[in-house]
Amino acid sequence: MSAGDGTWMPVGTVADVGKQRRVVVELADERQILIIAHEGGFHALDNICIHKQRSMQKGVVLNGRLVCPGHQWAFDLQCGWEAVKNQCQPTYNLRVVDAMVEVDTSSATTVTEAPVR
Numbered sequence: 001m002s003a004g005d006g007t008w009m010p011v012g013t014v015a016d017v018g019k020q021r022r023v024v025v026e027l028a029d030e031r032q033i034l035i036i037a038h039e040g041g042f043h044a045l046d047n048i049c050i051h052k053q054r055s056m057q058k059g060v061v062l063n064g065r066l067v068c069p070g071h072q073w074a075f076d077l078q079c080g081w082e083a084v085k086n087q088c089q090p091t092y093n094l095r096v097v098d099a100m101v102e103v104d105t106s107s108a109t110t111v112t113e114a115p116v117r
């Protein structure tokens with residue numbers, strides 16, 4: 001992942017984000033970052049799908065992938081990789097400080113191949 005320059009933005013408390021499960025952060029430059037609480041962890045991806053620009057906020061998480069409600073491309077929650085189309089949805093770094101979830105808005109990262117697990 002890229003380090004970004006550390007433009008950290010608060011998303012919400014760990015408890016609140018965990019309860020809401022999906023939170024969209026809208027940036028001044030019109031980007032939207034989707035934060036997902038899943039199985040005790042948090043993940044951040046661009047909310048606007050790289051395929052046909054649908055919002056992914058209501059996508060279903062299956063087997064560690066966020067399935068876009070547009071055309072069912074399935075993006076790896078950790079790295080954004082779409083294994084059928086060989087394309088990548090940008091992801092962002094997250095951290096927890098004093099029970100507050102923060103996203104680094106400068107850390108948009110894509111990978112160019114499938115993750116090795």
Ligand code: FES
Pocket residue numbers: 049050051052053054068069070071072073
């Ligand atoms: S808009 Fe997301 S898969 Fe088509």
